[in-house]
Amino acid sequence: MELLAAILIGACGFLLRLLYSAGETSDEWVSLWLIRREACFSRPSYAVPDSLIEGTYDYPIGFHWLLSRIPERFSILAARFLNIIPDLLHGLALYLFVRWATESVFLSLFALAYYLTLPVLLPTTPRMKAIKARAFGTIPVSCFLLGVYLGSAVHHAFFLLAAAGVWLxxxxxxxAYQATLFFGVLLSIFLPSWWPVLIVAVVVSAGLLFPALQIRNPLLFWWRHKRWYMRNIRSKSPAANRSKLSLFLLPYYLVRRPRDAGNLxxxxxPLLIGLYSTPLVxxxxxxxxxxNTVQTLLSTDPLTHFLWAVTASSLVLFGATMLPGLLIFGEAERxxxxxxxxxxxxxxxxxxQLALLSVQAMGFLLLWNCTVLLLLLVFLNYRRILSTTPLxxxxxxxxxxxxxxxxSHARVASLPIKLSYLLSALTMHRKQRKRGRQGPTFYYRFITREGDRSFSYFECDLETLNTFSGTPQRLQELYGITHLVxxxxxxxxxxxxxxEEAIRLPKVYETQRYTIVALTRRGGNACAES
Known part of the structure; x- marks a missing residue:
């Protein structure tokens, strides 16, 4: 009976994630582009064959390279399942651990059900939807955390597992890399132990010194990416809208602007999202x-002390990344x-050990999770539900x-700028690339150019993260761009x-939603010298 209950809970968790994976997000554009780009190469590569700006795109590629080895007609489906599997593996491991540690059927099934219905694992921001390594990234972080504990409590050889987690x-x-970096520092404080931060430091140093490890590019990309956001977050990034103080606007929005209340x-x-999506923490x-009894237990039992150190680290990161100066480190609740x-x-x-909550209270926690997930699902799909045409x-x-x-020889930019990734993916064919047929080239964000450590070209070109500054003519002169989608x-x-100027340019092609306009060709450099 217990096994059947566990299987049913796991199946419900799978179906729930499958439901949340429906729909489309612009993050998926980049993922599809990365998969098709990697399919052009026999080995992992950061090269961008169809970029009109010479350089590399150094975003971590391990997950997308793996998907690129799968036949293209199955790769998207495989990606959706790979997004779901990490949560199911964590749920299974959690169930087995609690069953072993407590010998309680009720607590082990509760742990499985509660984990698989946590709203933070099914957020409005793309986690299940997008074909990217966000969900997959929980596996290397868990390997790092488990390696730290087992290396300290069982044998130092387990520190190799922690190091492998940082590398992956x-x-x-x-x-996920950013999480291992910060968890490593904070665990060294809360445990206390030098091992977590030492493991991270050794792997990062080795990655920077030895290109064969294949992580030098993403390590430098992370640094450049954060520097760029630090300079531009207020004017060019939507992350500037996230604020813990915005919570106090909720009553006004509920009365006067209900749609904005939903966005808020x-x-x-982030404070409100954290409170309703992870109440247990x-x-x-x-x-x-x-x-006092809890405090005593945490200070005397190594296992609960370690689990509390991980929990406390995430609480500190949650609080810190709500601060205006630290918004560059992503959504706090993540x-x-x-x-x-x-x-x-x-x-x-x-x-x-302590019976902190009643069975009824634990049942309410599960009911809370399910209610929040229902509200999230309605909010994510209300426009599609009310619309009579595809979005x-x-x-x-x-x-x-x-x-x-x-x-012929089209050099293309787009509005929004991020659309270029999807257009490239749709014009990129594995067989054509391998035969040397060159299609259009595109303007991409965050291309690493030789000698440019901070994406300076992109900083000068942008008004917002997805809109150009200046004029189309300036863009054409700098990059020789011939067409704008x-x-x-x-x-x-x-x-x-x-x-305003772009929409007045001569049209080359038009559909109900999209327009291709031509820029007057005056010649120009493939890259801006800035």
Missing amino acids: AAYSSLF FFYDS FIILWFVLTN YFEYSAAFFVALFTLLQN QDEQELREVAEKLKTL IDKNYVAKRKSAFI
Whole structure:
């Protein structure tokens, strides 16, 4: 009966994630582009064959390179399953651990059900939707954390597992690498032990010194990426809208601007998101601060002490990254994705020994998770539910891509800028690349040029993260751009001098949603010298 219950909970967790993976996000454009780009090479490569700016795109490629080895007709489906598998593996490991540690059927099934329904693992920001390593990144981070504990408590040889976790995080997921970096520092403080920070330092140093490890490019990309955001977050990044103080605007928005209240509740208030998506971690914090018995147990038992150190590290990161100066380190609540299995395990151990909550309260926690997930699902899909037409016509984009392939030596930019990744993916064919047929070239964000340590070209070209500054003529003179693809829905919601001039340029091709316009060719350099 217990096994059947565990299987049913796991199946529900799988179906829930499959449901949340439906739909499309612009992050998926980049992922599809990375998969098709890597398919052009027999080995992992950071080269960008169709970039009109000479350089490399040094985003971690391990996850996408793996997907590129799968036949193209199956790669997208495989990616969706790979997004789901890490959560199921963590759920299974958590169930087995709690069953072993407590010998309680109820607590082990609760841990499995609670973990798989945590709203922080099914957020409004793309985690299940996008074909990227965000969910996969929890595996290397967990390897790092487990390696640190086992290396300290069992045998130093397990520190190799921690080192492998750091390497895999850097190779596959930018945020997972960042998480190992910060968890390493904080665990060294909370445990206390030099091992976590030493392991991270050794792997990072080796990665920078030995290119054969394949992580030098993403390590430097992470540094350049953060430097760029530090200089431009207020004017060019949507992350500037996220603020812990925005929570106090919620009552006003609920009365006067309900749509903005939804955005605030699900996107722009990290404090509110953290509170409703991981309530258990704050319950644990309350007991740690107020219950002497809990404090004694944490200080005397090595396992619960370690689990608390991981939980406390994620709480510190959550609080710190809500500060305006640290918004460059991503959404604050995302750090709970990596500590979720650990704080659920901590709670079950404390519950087993101290009975902190009643069975009814634990049932309410599960009900809370399910209610929040239902609200999230409605919010994510309300526009699609109320609309009588598709939100994005994929066939139109394919027609635009086909037209671009017929334009001789086309050098293409797009509005929004991120659309270039999807257009490239739609014009890029594995067989054509291998035969040497060159299609259009595109303007991409965050290309690493030789001698440029901070994406200076991109900083000068942008008004916002997805809109150009200046004029189309300036863009043409700098990069020799011949055509601009415009998403009419995107530009209709924005005003700028660049957009106003771009929409008046002569049209080469037009669909209901997209327009290709031609820029007067005056010649120009392939790269800006800035």
